[in-house]
Amino acid sequence: MSFGLSSGDLVGRWSLSFSDIDFVNDKPELARLGLAVHLKFFTAHGFFVQDHAAIPADGVLYLAELLGLEAEAVNHYDFSDGTARRHCAEILQHLGFRRLKRVDREQQTSWIAK
Template sequence: MARTPLDLDDLVEHWTLLKDEQGLVSGKRGATRLGFAVLLKFYTQYGPFPRGWFELPGGAVEFVARQVQVPASELDAYEWSGRTVEYHRAQIRGHLGFRECRVTDADKLTAWLAVLSGEVVDG
């Protein structure tokens, strides 16, 4: 994803923390607070989670940082891999009513697609 700058309308529409989202962020501090907030807003807009700061659109980090009252430079200290980010992703998915895809989900999807295409699937 390119780091294209966003205009103010895009920032306000897609990167403003809503009341319930502010509650999720409130218990976190510093880089963790900012990292969680940008993960949340990126996921709600694009679907997947960002793999790192380099995928975040221009201006988004500064816009979110002002809302959570953490300097944008703190994002440099956020760990993009490991237990913390995995926990953050699980919290975000849970808040939004999603869960990670399981093997059984993939099997069901494969069978469904096979039915749509007219193929016969054993199992």
């Protein structure tokens, strides 16, 4: 599956905010581009990418340019290993996701019942 991008989609979906850049640059250089791809793919599609084939090449090139990295660096990132899974959890935290607590479930149930 491939997700091609128009130029408007490229900027809209793959641009990094200042906090995103800080988040990505806090990691070792070899992991930065893969982490950025994970982050932007998730925000664009609502799920984490599992393999390189699903990543739009123009998105990788755009992120590499934004971060001052070589686009080929993404080939050194394994989107299915333990580090990538840990990065997924860190991305969710970075984006403000958290586990539902009991009070959250009760409020959701009450809201649905209305």
